[in-house]
Structure formats: C-alpha cells, structure tokens
Amino acid sequence: MVQAWIMNDDGTDQRLEHKTDPPQYVDLAELKKRTGIMYWEIDSDTYETNEELKQIRKEQDYSYEDEITITEQALPNYHEKLKIFFMEHLHSDEEIRYILDGSGYFDVRDSDEKWIRIKVEKNDMITLPAGIYHRFTLDDKNYIKAKRYFVGVPVWTPINRPADEHPARQSYIKTMKGQ
Numbered sequence: 001m002v003q004a005w006i007m008n009d010d011g012t013d014q015r016l017e018h019k020t021d022p023p024q025y026v027d028l029a030e031l032k033k034r035t036g037i038m039y040w041e042i043d044s045d046t047y048e049t050n051e052e053l054k055q056i057r058k059e060q061d062y063s064y065e066d067e068i069t070i071t072e073q074a075l076p077n078y079h080e081k082l083k084i085f086f087m088e089h090l091h092s093d094e095e096i097r098y099i100l101d102g103s104g105y106f107d108v109r110d111s112d113e114k115w116i117r118i119k120v121e122k123n124d125m126i127t128l129p130a131g132i133y134h135r136f137t138l139d140d141k142n143y144i145k146a147k148r149y150f151v152g153v154p155v156w157t158p159i160n161r162p163a164d165e166h167p168a169r170q171s172y173i174k175t176m177k178g179q
C-alpha cells in the first residue's frame with residue numbers, strides 16, 4: 001500500500017526518506033483531495049491477466065504501454081536522467097506508473113507549496129494529473145521497474161517550473177479549486 005508524508009526538504013540526500021519529526025503522514029483520501037492523484041493496488045505477479053487492471057485501462061483510456069527499468073546498467077544516460085527526473089516539472093498529460101518491482105519516491109506539491117513524498121513500490125499503480133508540479137527519485141536501493149501507460153501517443157517531455165501559464169497547469173489549478 002502506498003505511503004505518503006510531508007517531506008522534510010532539508011537538502012540532504014534525495015534518496016533518503018525525508019520524514020519530519022514526528023512524521024506527518026498523508027492518507028490516500030487526503031492525498032487525492034489535496035493533489036488529485038489516483039491510486040490502485042494490483043498484484044504485479046499476475047498483472048497480465050488482472051481484470052481490474054484491464055478495467056482501469058479501459059475506463060481511463062490508457063491505450064499505450066511500455067516499461068522502464070531504472071538502474072545504472074539498464075537506463076541509458078542514467079545520471080543525466082536522474083537529474084532530469086528530480087527537477088521540479090509538470091507534463092501536459094497524466095503520468096501513469098505501475099510499479100512491477102523495486103521502489104522510489106514521487107514528490108508532489110500540494111496547494112500550500114509543501115512537498116508530499118509518495119513512496120511507490122511493487123503493486124502500486126499511481127496516476128499524477130496533468131499540470132501537477134512533481135519530481136521523481138530512486139530511494140537508497142537504486143532500483144525500480146515500472147510500466148508506463150499513456151492516453152494516445154506518448155509525450156514524456158518535462159516542462160520545468162516555472163510553468164504557471166501552461167494550459168495544463170491552469171486547468172489543474174482550476175480543477176483543484178472546483179473540488
């Protein structure tokens with residue numbers, strides 16, 4: 001089950017947990033309310049025949065799929081990519097990741113500009129809405145393997161902050177206010 005908490009952004013190693021003392025956990029309902037993130041737990045040992053996953057992909061129109069493995073051996077330009085992943089950015093489309101193995105952290109900004117750190121690991125499927133400011137890092141195990149889904153033809157381009165005038169950002173802000 002995914003765990004999330006308010007991040008202590010003290011500038012030390014990004015791969016550490018960065019919990020505050022005491023920790024301030026954010027439960028799933030709160031996470032959804034504050035950020036619009038969607039979450040499902042699906043057994044990744046049997047995902048190829050999982051009916052719930054089939055249903056989600058159909059309902060959400062997640063037509064495209066591929067796989068990404070992030071290790072120094074598997075990912076070309078590993079160090080450069082990790083830097084890009086950890087720069088605060090948004091996308092013009094949803095970011096959908098289903099973790100097959102390993103683990104890592106998505107950091108997302110809430111409406112008070114605080115970072116919420118979301119630990120993702122095997123069986124976690126998470127959707128970050130278009131226009132949300134976020135970043136990604138591996139944890140201290142340095143390994144994650146995930147499926148990437150997309151609605152239509154994939155566009156992975158990160159749009160680095162500041163991007164407040166970007167239509168996806170405007171639309172995200174509007175949606176969050178209207179909730």
Ligand code: KMT
Pocket residue numbers: 068085095097104135136144146156
């Ligand atoms: C991205 O776009 O941030 C990535 O693909 C990295 C995270 S995949 C678990």
